[in-house]
Amino acid sequence: MASTPRQRRKDARPQELLDAALELFVEKGFAATRSEEVAARAGVAKGTLYRYYPSKNELFKAMVRENLSMHIAESAAQAAQYEGPIAELLGRMMQAWWAKVGHGKAGVVCKIVMVEARRFPELAQFYVDEVITPSQTLIGGLIERGIRSGEFRAVSIEATVHLLIAPMLHMLLHEHSFGEHDICPETMTAEELLDAQMSLLLHGLLAPG
Incomplete structure (x- = not known):
């Protein structure tokens, strides 16, 4: 079965979160970047970020x-x-x-x-x-x-x-x-x-x- 737009969006979220994190780490540095800022930049809730990456350290890894x-x-x-x-x-x-x-x-x-x-x-x-x-x-x-x-x-x-x-x-x-x-x-x-x-x-x- 072909994937739905919702499924495709869900599959793309890990990469979107990584891209958002990289942008913020470049702009503000790792220490100054908060997890909620990464979630907001990616357009998702903070809970969604933690579902894929339990911490900022895991996101960076x-x-x-x-x-x-x-x-x-x-x-x-x-x-x-x-x-x-x-x-x-x-x-x-x-x-x-x-x-x-x-x-x-x-x-x-x-x-x-x-x-x-x-x-x-x-x-x-x-x-x-x-x-x-x-x-x-x-x-x-x-x-x-x-x-x-x-x-x-x-x-x-x-x-x-x-x-x-x-x-x-x-x-x-x-x-x-x-x-x-x-x-x-x-x-x-x-x-x-x-x-x-x-x-x-x-x-x-x-x-x-």
Whole structure:
């Protein structure tokens, strides 16, 4: 049977609540946003919000899972099946990360976590478990594969992971702070900067010859 407009509306509510929450978190910050404001922005009663998300913390966790955890899991699944040069895969993954995460809603979620983490240690730990650790494990595993295959020389995996991630975090913060107001605009695109980063880094990773 075809779904009714009422059923379709009900099915869309979780996403509408997440969108409303993200808008308010950006405008006011996580700490200053009240659950009833999220419900009002989404056009529902507060009780409806609690039916889907029992607390503001759970609402935020759902945002992280939808905007970040999902992309990490997809990348991990693709990496597990990949059989070509690791350098090529790393470059493609970084570009894909920026396209899906860096300058979209997911990037805003990252910025909110960085700003609010000190005040909300529970959410900070959740973000570490859900985003940071899986991301580092994924990238570290690829570097280790490259070393084992002889494509990369032996390097500090942990340090190299940070070298790969740090420039993307810098671009993300710029995009969702100065970039939103066209202050201090970048003279290169994010894609060009990532290409330059990979070129510089890989010349230090590739084995001689």
